[in-house]
Amino acid sequence: MKFKEKGNFAERCYEILRKVPKGKVTTYKAVAKKLGTKAYRAVGRAMNKNPHSFFNGGNVACHRVIGSxxxxxxxxxxxxxxxxxxxxxxxxxxxxxxxxEKYEFKF
DNA sequence: TATTTGACCAAGA
DNA sequence: ATCTTGGCCAAAT
Known part of the structure; x- marks a missing residue:
């Protein structure tokens, strides 16, 4: 029973971003690592789509994600x-x- | 199905 | 310090 569950990857990213408190930021690398992958790019790309952006009525702080x-x-x-x-x-x-060093939020 | 792309990253010139 | 190259992975076309 191997469910590929594609698309779940992006959803995971959004979940993690939600955990980032206000006044803190995270990096694409950290998120990818948290997901147990090295798809730094895939994370950023998911943000670009960002179906949960504030404009879409979501609450994913995509702007709190920065580069390593x-x-x-x-x-x-x-x-x-x-x-x-x-x-x-x-x-x-x-x-x-x-x-x-000051604002990166560690999970 | 195969190719391209992308809000990345690390290393090299 | 900046630019280029290669590598990485998932989603889009």
Whole structure:
């Protein structure tokens, strides 16, 4: 009984993102690792789709996900917007980057 | 079914 | 420090 359950992967990502408290951020790598995979890219791609975005009535903080380097890699509505949102949550951004040491939320 | 893509990452030049 | 290359995995086309 091997159920591939494709599509479940993305759902998992959203669940994890929901666990990230306000004022904290996580990295694609961390999420992928949590899922027990190395599909960093797949995670980000799932965010791009983000069926649970705030605009869709969901509550997945896709903007709290950043690169392992602390950079705001990308955002569906523009990196600029992403930075603003993070600042609004109390996260300090320096030179377009976030201090992972301070704001990275560990599961 | 096969190919391409993507909000990544690490290493090399 | 920046740019390029290769590798990784899942979803889209």
């Amino acid at each position: 380097d602390g950079s705001l890699v990308g955002f569906a509505h523009g990196l600029k917007k992403k930075g603003e949102m993070l600042k609004s949550e109390g996260i300090e951004i320096k030179n377009g980057k976030v201090d992972l």
